[in-house]
Amino acid sequence: MFDGVNGHSSDGQRRPAEERPHRPSAGGERQHNGHDHGPRHRAADGVLDLKTYASPYKPTWCPGCGDFGILSAIKAALVELEIWPHEVLIVSGIGCGSKLPQYLYANGFMTIHGRPLAVATGAKLANPKLHVLAVSGDGDSYGIGGNHFLHTCRRNPDITHIVENNQIYALTKGQYSPTSEPGFRTTTSPDGVFEMPVNPVAVALAAGAGFIARSFAGEPKHLKQMIMAAMQHPGYALVDVLQPCVAFNKVNTYNWYAERIYDVANDDTYDPTNPRDAWERGTEWGERIPIGILYRREGVPPYETNVSALQDGAPVERDLAKRLDPVLLEQLKRAYV
């Protein structure tokens, strides 16, 4: 099981050494000299393993942060799925967890607060060959980005959405979030939260999402499996990750989650393709918190399959010189004669 104190993975392994080949500067980040980039072109050696995804930069997360487990799980999932760094695009928002693309070697785009799903959708529609992941926290995904969450669920582009749900705003140093529970005291909820928390599973289900999973940052192997299943699902896939914030959330700790979570995969009677079952489990929260694949709908093609403009090739594959064909312009102009 996981080590709730140091947040390392359940098998006790520390982050591989190649993740920190450079000594951090005083600011916690690698000194940048503009030239030192280390070995790259990793596809050239033909070996795909965790080293392939190693970044020269050391995360600035707090020791024990749940984001470490999420980063490890994403890398492990990509390796296991045999996806190379150049084949993936990880789009994030703003927040502690949204710094994640900075800490692995892969295409990444850290955008603005709340908008990674929209940016990811644009990227996916322009180049469907990319494996597109959207990664951001609960404030980013369920708060400021709530509208995009809702509409990406029903739109169903083939994007894997990993939400680092720590029930707190951490980068701004501890304000309550859309998933904070009633009574939770923070600097902006001194009397305790008296709003209902967002239940992302129920919202995603209601909004038409085709794949909804929940996992726990303290269970990197389970998390890896969930991410892999999400990436293998054709269409939008939500992985809501329970993620302890060791600095600002003293309620929802590693132990708090560990005492409550159970994997629905261990329940033979559970049918994740049944939306009623999914609703029942998805709304279960408190003494027991279900993790695993809570809902899966098969047979619905992702959004981009129905986009007519993609039938003859993606925007990034178009030969733009063909637009300079006088016959095309003449045709367009004729419609106005």
Added chain:
Amino acid sequence: MAAEGMHDDLSLSITIGGDAGQGVESSGALLTQALARGGWHVFAVPDYRSRIRGGHNFFQIRITRRPSLSHSDPVHLLLAYTRETLDVHKPNLAQGAAIIYDDGLRVDGGPLATEGFMPIPAPLTKIAEEHGAKVMINTGAVAAACGVLGFPLEPLVSLLHDTYGHKGKKVVEANEAVARAAYGWAMEHYEGRLAHELRPGRGHMAGRELMVLTGNEAFCLGAVVGGCTFVSAYPMTPATPILEWFAARERELGVVTKHAEDEIAAVCMAIGAGFVGARAMVPTSGGGFSLMTEALGMAGMCEVPVVIVNVQRGGPSTGLPTRTEQGDLLFVLHASQGELPRIVLAPGTHEQCFEAGWRAFNLAEKYQCPVIVLSDQFLAAARKSLPLDALTLDGVRIDRGALLTPSELDRLDDSYRRYAMTETGVSPRALPGHPRAVFTATTDEHGEDGHITEEIDLRVAMMDKRMRKLEGALADMRGPDLYGPADADVTLICWGSTVGPAREALPLLAGQGVTANVLHFTDIWPFPVDKAEAALAGVRRAIAVEQNYTAQFARFLRMMTGFEVDGSVRKYDGRPFSPQQIAARVLMEVGARV
């Protein structure tokens, strides 16, 4: 006035007015297109309210032998679908103007005739019911107008076949029958009665092919030849037709077209698409642009090419949703926190809309930054006739700037640095997907490899690098165009769409003894200061002509050059300037006697 038809400067204006839902704009479009098919140049502006049913709408068409640059007052023929239309438009009617209305409207023609107008009560309902169906009353009205004008019926009939062909033979034939009956009635009773006539042989170019399209449509054609492959937007008047245009041709043109959940999503989708290599565009209006400002900064910071089209409408806030204004100039120049490289273009004519369509994408990719195209409701919705050779591929090219080619990517042997320092500030650009060019971007300040930094020297170097791109872009910016005599007492300073009516005002001013010219700016940012100063050197008396309250361009011009205008003619009622309005206001400004 009859003689006017013999001159090259024939200018005949028609207004069709009625309630929303009565088909005013479709009637107007039909008549406009028919006139162009008959070889006449047209310039037509719709005037409608932000509602689907009820309220007065109108459509004003100007007919000329040579291309015209705007609509024009007064009106010589009024097609009134309601009695209210008479009251609203009577003040803008020329002496002797004809007024066609359904005889069922129970208008007393006597007083109209006394006032010097020519009332034409036409049995339009009766004709429609007799020869087709009541719903075809507009077809009859348009045909009657053609008859009164002495304009041949054939162009209208051919257009009815093209327009209603998809509805089946019966509908087409009924419409044609209604048109022929109404036309016959008008010819029988009013042939030769109107001073202005559009008979064949009166000097227009019969057989010449003209297309009639809006500014929005001209922009869309330009964007197509410019290689646009991605459009995302949230519907907002008056930019919606751009989204609809691409949606209707999505498959045919291979342009991914996405109606997003809001404007923030729309611009972020376009930035995501631009980031991976699409030529992406977002049409919107001021309200939508307001929502996009944070993402605009992202495109600037992450050096992502994206084109944002702001078709301005009356503000502030919801303002005048279906009307025109040039109120967003200073806003788009400064929108988003911090300082970022951006390029702003303000086309003023349909031809310039077409050009902006392809040019914007080249500039966005060449300088890896957002490009904002400022249009407005007047330009976007105005239908203008153009010879087919007005929009060509001459000069059109697709310039993707420092985009690395596949072979260049294959040859990369050093770590790829997306934000590599260069003299021009433009870094060689890879798209995600190549094994030798894996990179990250971030909206935080970053180093050459896209990793977050707060280091002082790097921050400064990166700001310098990004902003340095504007020095290069400046060379691509055009100076103002001068129209009219080089030596003039008064210079009208214009930007964007006011150029049309301002140019049309020049002969009116000349008629009043004021020699004037027009200095028109299309390339706003980075501002071509040297070219502007050179053009302003000979200006004796400058009057800014703008569709806003604060003379934004004049203030901007002063900020950039120190040049102060001597006065301004401003309009912020949501209605476009007519040449007559500009001329009258300029005369007031210069103190000349009208």
